[in-house]
Amino acid sequence: MIAELNMLVELVEDRLDDDLDVASLARELGTTEYHLRRMFSSLAGMPLSEYIRRRRMSVAAADVLGHADLLGIAVRFGYGSTEAFGRAFRSVHGVSPGDVRRDGGPLRTQPQLRFRLTVEGNITMDTRIIDRPAFRLVGHAARVPLIHEGINPHIQAHVASIAVSEHARLKDLSDTDPAGLLQVSADVDPDYTENTELTYLHGVALADTTRPPEDLDTIDVAAGTWAVFRTEGEYPAALQEVWAATATDWFPSNPWRLRPGPSIVAVLDRSDDFSTATCELWLPVEHA
Template structure:
């Protein structure tokens, strides 16, 4: 995976237009997995890195002054000098004209290089679960993606449910993953901060289980899941470690599907990620 990411970075430098889906196929992986691993390890979405690198290279052309601004705009895929100027200002905080006259200010995005650092001090308690299709029933809300710290809208959503409702959901559960679930669906492939996702607080049920009319349902496709045992306190670290430690050293990759946190008890948690066997 590390080699695939470094090859992707090389293509960002070389290609005028980057076809991520085709690139992923050539690298023996999927667009979904490639984008997720990039954003997790780089700390920014692939689309944002491409934009910053394009504007870094464009800034050099602007300062050289060999071409007019429209010509530079077209070179970097913009149909007008105005559209190019807006994108340029969003990255550098100044217009191309100001930068050409004054030589700055500029905010440079260095080229990324991915390296695998082997530490091995903290083994991850993991198992692979093969599950048939199931449904999740519960209470859903649209919330923004927040990378650091608790999500206040999710906290409000959970706090708004009566205590008796949590018990009802637990009793509804009749298949693995069992008990109360925190389900994250419709996640942006780039994991862009602020992008919307569907959060569902509920329980897993089989296809034939009657679901009360006041609950929303989410269909979950059959497939394999990587299950990481952790604690409430270290859940965010475990989530991050799947990208930095587990996926680079195991023959699995993420497939499309919801990501699920199982509330085992007051302390213990299980993180369920949908996976498939990696090719090659």
């Protein structure tokens, strides 16, 4: 995957003044747009779309410092007006094209990225690959913002609003793997951009043949392969550490890639105050 990401960066560089079709680039690289965007954002620390915008504005700065017509520069980099180009330029450099042309700066340059895999071996990945028939996820769902680190207060508030008796009812409904109460994230932004909205469901898994109660939200999950990562330790730090390591260590070293679908956390055991927990992280995958 590291080689594919570096090839992607080169292709982006060659086409900064063209209409970049990420789906086509993914096909050229023999992977999927979904996996490419998720791996890029996880390893680069920014969405692919943001990197492209920063690189375009970095290259465009040289033209702005010259004598070319600003509308012509805007059109060259895919903007239909000087106003739209100016907004993008200001979001990267903090000043307008006119200010830079007059004062010569300040400019903030986004260097061209280069990905390298550093194997440290400090995280043991306890993993298994499972083929699962179709099943359902049922429970209580809410739209919440994506937060990369720490406890998500919006999810915390949603779970706290569910009555204790309802937690017990949900647990009794569970009749297939992943077992027990589940934390489900679905409809996640492909770039995994922080603060974008996702669907969070607190619930359980039911067999495809089980009819779910009508008062619960339902997510139908197609048959497919799952990579299951077991984590133990401080919660949620240990879980988030292993989640990050799937992108930095596991996927680059294994012949699997992410496919669209919900990610699922099953809490197998926990301390009374939930400061530590044993969890399983289920990620939908396909053979690369």
